[in-house]
Amino acid sequence: MIHKVGQVMLYVNDQDKAVDFWTEKVGxxxxxxxxxxxxxxxxxxxxTKEAExxxxxxxxxxxxxxSxxxxxxxxxxxxxxxxxxxLYSGLSNKKVTIGEIVDMPGGRVFNFADHEENYFAVMERK
Known part of the structure; x- marks a missing residue:
């Protein structure tokens, strides 16, 4: 029985730039x-190193x-x-492409793009 998501595969054109983006820009x-x-x-x-x-x-x-x-x-x-x-301010200060903050029923949300214009979303969880 599946009990968690372990890994997500992200296929990129430049792995070194992707590593830099995720570590230097996103943390x-x-x-x-x-x-x-x-x-x-x-x-x-x-x-984090401990992230599941x-x-x-x-x-x-x-x-x-x-394949x-x-x-x-x-x-x-x-x-x-x-x-x-x-996080929103930090990404903006690092010149990451970010979208407007949107109020959703589950909380505030914004999206951001990596160097290859792949978009991801962030939701506030308190």
Missing amino acids: FTVKAEEDNGQGMRWIEVAP TSIILHNKEFVAKM PGLNLGTPSLMFFTDQFDE
Whole structure:
């Protein structure tokens, strides 16, 4: 029986720039990095080392060659934060593309984009 989401695969064009974005701009940490020596490299990033769910950054071009037909689109991810205003300001100060704050029934929400224009959302959770 499934009891949690472990990893989310994110296929990117430039893994190094993706790592920089998630660590330097968003504040995530690198939990692990693997390279099989044959072109298959992946980097695991998460909000903290202890986080139960992480994002795996894969090379989109390599995965497309290995698994033709695989959906390489960006997953629609919603992150939660209890430091909503600080995160919004911090991303804005780091020149990250961010959307307007929207009031939703579950709380305030905004979206942000990475360097490849993949969009993600953040919801305030108190």
